[in-house]
Amino acid sequence: MNPIFALVDCNNFYASCERVFDPRLKGRPIVVLSNNDGCIVARSNEAKALDIPMGQPAFKLEEAFRRHGVEVFSSNYALYADMSVRVMETVAQFAPRMEVYSIDEAFLDLAGIPQDPTVYSRQIRNTVRQWTGIPVSIGIGPTKTLAKAANRLAKRTPTADGVLDLSRSETQAEALRKIEVADVWGIGPRGGKKLQSAGIPDALALRQADTDHVRRILGVNGVRTLLELQGNSCFGLEENPPAKKSIIVSRSFGKKIETLAELQEATATWAARAGEKLRQEKRAAGVMSVYVMTSRFEERRPYFNAQTVTFAQPATDSRELIATALACVENLFRPGLRFHKSGVILQDLVDRDHIQLGLFDRLDRAQSRRLMDTIDRINLRGPVPVFWAAQGTQQEWRLRSARRSPRYTTAWNELPTVRAR
DNA sequence: TCTGGGGTCCTAGGACCC
């Protein structure tokens, strides 16, 4: 049976999460800032209507925020991740096959479901709204790319009431004409420009374009997208996402760092976090890269430098990851520079239960595993985490997050409260 | 003063092999 893809996408997800627990925000323009309160990563419809642009640095817009009474939030990933789980668990009840595609999107396969896909999707939408408070839009199509396109149109067509079906070919042409080619899933701004100048302005033109021509402009991915627009499915539903190939933990600092000690503390913290993620995935890392950089906007020439270390045996122990990171930072540090960001990347990940042991391995692996498991378990339950001395205690470089809302659903002391009159 | 973070895949080019 051919799949029927339905893409469930949360509307303005981060802004919607903020609104669920704060009724005062109903109907108000909301923006959510990136880590470190840097730039805008989410906007409510009211904020979009004010022409507040996505991706803009927040400091340039403070005046506009004040003028229009925009509600501004630091990002609150604890809240968004938990709300995401609630939405996904709700959606999962509606279809036997589902792929969680991102924090706010999931593909379903509606093949074999007796109801009309549009009617059924409306049911999904209402249930998610009722159970979680999050509004979603649903696009339906015979391929993922068409479901994406349908979803985009569902969001901007008020009469669609949040659900749009592009399964039938009669409706496709008119709909695809309304989508700029750069907005087609997988094309992007660069590809969009190239196609534009080749006389392919919208999704419909791309669907009708010559395959070899598109291959020359965009390579094989462009051809896949073209086939998907024609209704030939190239991207299947991935119910069990393949294991990660790399783990990255990197952050900008809340203030510029000028000392080696602080650069090491911060980078040790990223290494510790990378270790947690690694063990969560039950993997071990063969290679670690560490990088440090100054701001791209520094007046002097920007500095970027990285070092890569191959472990004798794949590593899982935070002590080893941190020690390696500290040594790298020592090599990469340059006095007199104002460091803006650093990062830790783990690569060559392997299953931790199938590590090739080394003849000269001095680490007691069983003991290490017990120690890491214990620490991870303590930190999972909180409220006071165990951390490594190398991470420092002052952490003056920590992210700015001045306007974060409470972690309503994941921290006991931040639960919403109801005041009696 | 203040410009995010975490991922994947593809391609081109070089080294090396037979």
Place this chain on the structure above:
DNA sequence: TCTGGGGTCCTAGGACCC
């Protein structure tokens, strides 16, 4: 004089996604 052809692996960089 003749200067092939096919293959693999690796890496860096670019592009995309959310």
